[in-house]
Amino acid sequence: MKLQSMLFIALITIFAGCVTPPQTIETTEAPDLKDETRRERMIQEFESRRDRSQYEAALSRWEEGSAEEAQKLLESLLERNPHNQDTRRLLAEVHIAQNNFDSAAAHLRQLLDVAPDDAAAWHQLGVVFELSGRIQESQHAFQRALSLDPENALYQLAAVPK
Numbered sequence: 001m002k003l004q005s006m007l008f009i010a011l012i013t014i015f016a017g018c019v020t021p022p023q024t025i026e027t028t029e030a031p032d033l034k035d036e037t038r039r040e041r042m043i044q045e046f047e048s049r050r051d052r053s054q055y056e057a058a059l060s061r062w063e064e065g066s067a068e069e070a071q072k073l074l075e076s077l078l079e080r081n082p083h084n085q086d087t088r089r090l091l092a093e094v095h096i097a098q099n100n101f102d103s104a105a106a107h108l109r110q111l112l113d114v115a116p117d118d119a120a121a122w123h124q125l126g127v128v129f130e131l132s133g134r135i136q137e138s139q140h141a142f143q144r145a146l147s148l149d150p151e152n153a154l155y156q157l158a159a160v161p162k
Contacts, residue, residue, distance in 0.1 A: 119148035
């Protein structure tokens, strides 16, 4: 049964692009653009679509309650593309659900290294700290989220001292 599930996930990941409607790729390239430049752009487009398909497959596994399968897909994607912030955020969420707070915090800190003004990431880090009993650190993270988005009701509630 587990082998069938893994095979199914592999097939979905590989063929995810086959179920989406065909999209026309419009190019505004000059006709005399060198073949190598055109080839590089096509490779970048392929890699971007492949990463998006794999992320969507992981998100589907997560929404279905298959945290381990989602985690494997997300970790594989981060190995290939360590700068994918959506992947890092979702993987942190998976780790939180698995009570793996150190890994969740590590991913959120990496996300914040790139985007220090990401209020949602600060709030999520506050949740991680709170769940792991690090109340002072959680309050700092919640306050930072609130300072970045003062109108957010969730951040306002989270920032109330406990």
